[in-house]
Amino acid sequence: xxxxxxxxxxxxxxxxxxxxxxxxxxxxxxxxxxxxxxxxxxxxxxxxxxxxxxxxxxxxxxxxxxxxxxxxxxxxxxxxxxxxxxxxxxxxxxxxxxxxxxxxxxxxxxxxxxxxxxxxxxxxxxxxxxxxxxxxxxxxxxxxxxxxxxxxxxxxxxxxxxxxxxxxxxxxxxxxxxxxxxxxxxxxxxxxx
Amino acid sequence: xxxxxxxxxxxxxxxxxxxxxxxxxxxxxxxxxxxxxxxxxxxxxxxxxxxxxxxxxxxxxxxxxxxx
Numbered sequence: 001x002x003x004x005x006x007x008x009x010x011x012x013x014x015x016x017x018x019x020x021x022x023x024x025x026x027x028x029x030x031x032x033x034x035x036x037x038x039x040x041x042x043x044x045x046x047x048x049x050x051x052x053x054x055x056x057x058x059x060x061x062x063x064x065x066x067x068x069x070x071x072x073x074x075x076x077x078x079x080x081x082x083x084x085x086x087x088x089x090x091x092x093x094x095x096x097x098x099x100x101x102x103x104x105x106x107x108x109x110x111x112x113x114x115x116x117x118x119x120x121x122x123x124x125x126x127x128x129x130x131x132x133x134x135x136x137x138x139x140x141x142x143x144x145x146x147x148x149x150x151x152x153x154x155x156x157x158x159x160x161x162x163x164x165x166x167x168x169x170x171x172x173x174x175x176x177x178x179x180x181x182x183x184x185x186x187x188x189x190x191x192x193x
Numbered sequence: 194x195x196x197x198x199x200x201x202x203x204x205x206x207x208x209x210x211x212x213x214x215x216x217x218x219x220x221x222x223x224x225x226x227x228x229x230x231x232x233x234x235x236x237x238x239x240x241x242x243x244x245x246x247x248x249x250x251x252x253x254x255x256x257x258x259x260x261x
Contacts, residue, residue: 020252038249043236048221051234053204055211068214073237080259086219087252093217101215105205108216109197115220116227170256 002095003137007191010144017170018142020087032094034067038087040076050074050086052093070094081172089138136178136187143169143179145188155180196231203238 009026010018024036033054044050051073060067072090074083102111151168154160155176165180166173178184204213218234240246249255 020256024252038252038255039237039241040247040249040255041237041240043240044233046222046225046229047233049219051219051237052215052217053213053238054215056214057211069211071241073234073241076259080256083256083259087256089219090217093215096215096217102217103213103215105201108201108204108213111216111218112197112200112227112230115218116225116230 003092003141004191007140007144007188010141011146011192013144013147016143016147016168017084018144020084020091023088023091023141027091027094033070035069036091037069037071039071039073041073042076044073044075044077048075048078050090052090054094079172081166081170084142084170085135085138085172085175088142089135092137092141135175136184139171139175139179139184140188140191142171145185145192148179148184148188152180194228194231196228196235200231200235200238203235203242 006023006026027033028036052070053073054068054070056066057069058066060069072087074086074090078086102108147169151160151165155165162173162176165176169179171179204216218230220230241248
């Protein structure tokens with residue numbers, strides 16, 4: 001089970017926007033996680049993004065079964081459409097394989113050190129590139145290809161402007177051009193195969 | 194490094210209990226230092242230990258309300 005199955009499931013949608021609650025429910029129903037807590041915070045001042053902590057709780061309540069619980073901390077000052085991107089992006093980490101996870105003190109420590117260490121320009125571009133790639137993953141989910149195609153003729157002829165597409169999908173306006181690029185189409189098609 | 198120790202202790206409390214399975218983060222400001230990164234994460238995790246901290250059950254509704 002992977003992001004691909006989620007993308008295929010979204011083909012059933014007739015209209016945007018894609019609901020984050022529906023993604024959450026789909027992921028929970030398939031046992032990837034028992035509970036997701038979305039936690040808006042004012043503490044991300046400079047950082048600006050989100051933090052995901054997935055935990056195994058052996059004794060959540062008396063007589064209750066152990067639970068896999070995720071806390072998604074996100075910046076409460078982000079624009080709403082960007083909140084959708086970061087919350088969606090963090091939920092996609094529930095599909096991470098064992099080797100992609102960070103769970104020991106040493107791994108967490110290295111992850112933070114590597115991020116914040118003084119970087120060469122190339123390393124910095126690589127980091128930023130990785131972040132953009134992660135946003136594109138979220139976009140593939142929040143803007144299913146069949147719904148993007150539904151408006152393509154009107155968008156490309158200029159009858160529907162970027163702002164209207166952004167409003168329909170509830171995504172940041174700066175991502176609309178990417179949505180209608182040939183690269184995005186190829187990427188989205190890859191997930192439907 | 195004080196902030197890093199504070200973050201690690203918030204993520205791996207000495208009393209045990211919940212076990213971390215995966216940690217990921219998303220950074221918008223690429224000029225952030227290690228100290229700043231750790232401070233903001235530690236502050237957020239500590240803030241939400243309180244029962245009074247806002248926990249959103251309906252994320253669509255929360256974001257929709259922010260939009261207005």
